[in-house]
Amino acid sequence: MAEQGKDLLVINNIEVIYDHVILVLKGVSLTVHDGAIVALLGANGAGKTTTLKAVSNLLRAERGEVTKGSILYKDKRIDSLTPNDLVKLGVVQVMEGRHCFEHLTVEENLLTGAHTRRDGRAEVMKDLEMVYRYFPRLKERRKSQAGYTSGGEQQMTAIGRALMARPNMILLDEPSMGLAPQLVEEIFEIVSELNKKEKVSFLLAEQNTMVALKYADYGYILENGRVVLDGEAKSLRENEDVKEFYLGLSTAGRKSFRDTKHYRRRKRWLA
């Protein structure tokens, strides 16, 4: 586990409304320390992606709005900045479903990541080599159109592209989506390496609770737009409720899906 510094990103009790009517986040608070990997867990529709987009400000393009609360990055409010400003400050989002530029080559995809930088071609080329060091597979495929590469390669391209902006923090949305278990491990290994060597902090939305808690330092569990549980990754892994609801393990043996979730215990979190 990387040693953790002071607060890098602080989300204070935010509420997000889409299209002026749909209330998606109902007061989410979380903190990412400098140098940490923080996992944001939960089922479909829990609000993971919305939380990430609220930070990166991609929300506005989807008619979403942060109506309450505040988001601080390095102690400054960032709620009203454009995505472009945020990338310049060092916060980049890697979107769910990879979103590579299909008709550009892998290398061109990576270069678009450096769009906001003004430190000259030589520096950018140095970082390109750095990305190829972490993802040797991308170097082999640098001249192929990104649309024709495999899912794993596209995920690597998307992460590499974010790295090209020299971020302090990457908001990583569902990196495991649609990938083989072995590849998921590979991607997460690289994430944790980037965290240690390049000092990039991660806020990571995942449905794959098992893998996410293996690599993260700290975790938050979202349900219906609220944080229902948070804690050190290790303690979450051993939490009975997490085991039962998200890891499919239970002391009472296998449960039938017919049975409803064990709400008595969960009420304790909501209280």
Next chain:
Amino acid sequence: MTSDLNFFFEVLFGGLLSGIMYSLVALGFVLIYKASGVFNFAQGSMVLFAALTFVGILEMGVPFWPALLLCLLVMMLLAVGIERIVLRPLVNQPPIALFMATIGLSYLLEGLGQGIWGTQVRALDLGIEDLPNEMIQEALGIQVSTFDLFSAGCAAVLVGGLALFFNKTRVGLALRAVADDHQAALAVGIPLQHVWAIVWAAAGLVALVAGLLWGSRLGVQFSLSLVALKALPVLILGGFTSVAGAIVGGLIIGASEKLAEVYISTFTGGAVAAIENWFPYMLALLFLLVRPQGLFGEKIIERV
């Protein structure tokens, strides 16, 4: 026999060169389609607006070159205005919404242009003769219009410049990225607003060149906005996303319609008339069946 062959080449060259005039209009469509995935219905109106503005400025007594610069400036301002007022509120809306907006824009530009500068037909003289070039006539014995050659030259310079811009510059790369995926482009920090303003300015420049060349041939008047219709088959043939496609498509359409006009109508003894007017559309229709993305269009990548 040689005179027959000469005649064939004359028709062919005439067709190719007039095709380049279509390409000029098609180029504007391609630029905007590439960057925003939207068919810009207002491109024809932009051609008209540019030509009207230029003639209007000339009539105010401004000499040729300053007028050209001034007109270019107007087109740039127009591009920035369009981005602010029309495009920015429509980010991430379905393409059809943007398309509808361009229809509205097209009426606005037609009205605005004619409202400011008047509706009467005006002549525009660029000082280049629309007569057979004597040098070529002496060397090859074929009649080719000097004006057509001049427009071909303009088109070549424009295309060369645009190709370099798209493929070799940082902004060009950003443009292509935006064309592929708006959201992802936002996520990596490419400011959509700048990119769109730049693209519309480039389309405005192309519209200006097309407006001047077409305007000096047809006269500056409302029907100038209809040359956009001729660009449609060019786009379908060449592909909506390719600058090279716009040129090759234009050449094919120009040459084939002139050849069809001359040879098919004589062959059928005049029973089939005015082939030139519908032949390109039929060709486009056939093409849609075989290769919907066009000759050089981007393939729709589907992973299975």
